[in-house]
Amino acid sequence: MRPKPLAGIRVLDLTRLLPGPMCSLHLADMGADVIKVEDPRQGDYAREMGSLYVSVNRNKRSISVDLKQAAGREIFLRLADTADVIIEGFRPGTVNRLRIGYDDIKPRNAKLVYCAMTGYGQSGPFRDRAGHDLNYMSYTGVTDQTGGRGGPPVIPNIQVADLLGGSLSAVMGILAALLDVQRSGRGRYIDVAMADCTLAHAVFPLIAHHQHGEVAPRGEDMLSGGLPWYAIYETSDGRYVTVASLEEKFWRRLCTALDREGWIDAYHADAARREVLRTELRALFRSETQAFWVAKLEAADCCFSPVLTLDEALDHLQFAARDMIHVSGDGVPQFAFPVRFNDFTFAVHAPAPAQGEHSNEILTELGYSTREIEALNKNGAV
Numbered sequence: 319m320r321p322k323p324l325a326g327i328r329v330l331d332l333t334r335l336l337p338g339p340m341c342s343l344h345l346a347d348m349g350a351d352v353i354k355v356e357d358p359r360q361g362d363y364a365r366e367m368g369s370l371y372v373s374v375n376r377n378k379r380s381i382s383v384d385l386k387q388a389a390g391r392e393i394f395l396r397l398a399d400t401a402d403v404i405i406e407g408f409r410p411g412t413v414n415r416l417r418i419g420y421d422d423i424k425p426r427n428a429k430l431v432y433c434a435m436t437g438y439g440q441s442g443p444f445r446d447r448a449g450h451d452l453n454y455m456s457y458t459g460v461t462d463q464t465g466g467r468g469g470p471p472v473i474p475n476i477q478v479a480d481l482l483g484g485s486l487s488a489v490m491g492i493l494a495a496l497l498d499v500q501r502s503g504r505g506r507y508i509d510v511a512m513a514d515c516t517l518a519h520a521v522f523p524l525i526a527h528h529q530h531g532e533v534a535p536r537g538e539d540m541l542s543g544g545l546p547w548y549a550i551y552e553t554s555d556g557r558y559v560t561v562a563s564l565e566e567k568f569w570r571r572l573c574t575a576l577d578r579e580g581w582i583d584a585y586h587a588d589a590a591r592r593e594v595l596r597t598e599l600r601a602l603f604r605s606e607t608q609a610f611w612v613a614k615l616e617a618a619d620c621c622f623s624p625v626l627t628l629d630e631a632l633d634h635l636q637f638a639a640r641d642m643i644h645v646s647g648d649g650v651p652q653f654a655f656p657v658r659f660n661d662f663t664f665a666v667h668a669p670a671p672a673q674g675e676h677s678n679e680i681l682t683e684l685g686y687s688t689r690e691i692e693a694l695n696k697n698g699a700v
Contacts, residue, residue, distance in 0.1 A: 383700055
């Protein structure tokens with residue numbers, strides 16, 4: 319069996335809550351030695367959220383370090399000497415005031431990849447502003463585009479800016495920088511702004527703005543409800559189904575499966591005919607239950623699906639076959655690492671650590687003696 323993809327990579331994670339811990343979770347699940355560097359007093363705020371902390375901090379170790387103390391700073395610098403990656407999520411300038419910023423560590427570790435994750439980045443007039451996922455989505459136009467036709471903007475149940483704009487963008491940058499280190503021998507500083515990364519993925523609204531001078535109203539763009547064959551329909555039991563027959567071949571299959579071949583030509587019809595078709599589709603789907611439509615259409619290969627609850631998704635045969643759900647020792651369900659490699663099987667080898675659980679272990683690895691560790695604990699440095 320080959321080693322884990324990131325075996326031998328050490329990551330120091332200074333972040334709390336999302337998106338930082340999710341970023342380091344992906345790295346940990348791929349085999350990196352992720353060390354949570356936590357303040358001895360409060361530590362990771364997510365501990366107060368129970369299951370959230372458990373779900374995004376498995377496969378990591380924790381050390382408590384008071385970075386405001388000289389002894390604590392020295393511990394961090396010695397850890398940084400051994401690290402491949404540092405992830406921090408403080409406001410711009412904070413790590414520099416603590417003297418643990420990139421410029422402080424680069425002379426000691428030229429191969430270090432240093433990733434700063436913030437809402438608005440290290441530059442610009444908003445660099446020092448506080449914010450959360452909803453703020454970043456709102457400034458980038460994503461919130462304005464999210465919701466149904468004629469209705470108000472809505473808050474999605476997935477934190478798009480935090481998790482996709484922040485966590486995954488940071489993972490992408492970190493992995494690219496680690497590859498560059500192998501080739502050049504030099505590390506990188508990575509500036510990840512969640513607002514930037516969210517804006518950069520608003521591709522379809524940008525296309526509409528370029529082509530028409532403005533974006534379509536909420537719920538009326540091509541992939542947000544403008545097309546009757548890419549839409550959500552209610553069923554007779556108050557459930558919902560989705561039709562995503564975007565390509566003409568799938569639309570033909572759907573019409574055939576519905577015994578509505580007369581609708582096929584509507585694919586090339588004008589907007590008025592499409593609205594008539596939408597009304598007809600609504601009436602048809604409301605005539606039977608969700609289970610009826612699943613039995614009739616799910617195997618028709620026409621890009622049809624039921625709208626499942628999360629409970630139903632957790633029990634679904636597709637995700638069971640892919641081993642996507644893991645139940646931890648304390649009974650908390652977690653998602654498995656979603657990317658598959660050959661010669662590598664995802665596993666939870668360690669539960670989310672208690673605050674400072676591995677402090678003494680990590681200090682011993684750094685060469686601190688038992689007496690020195692006792693003194694650091696006594697002085698509150700760890």
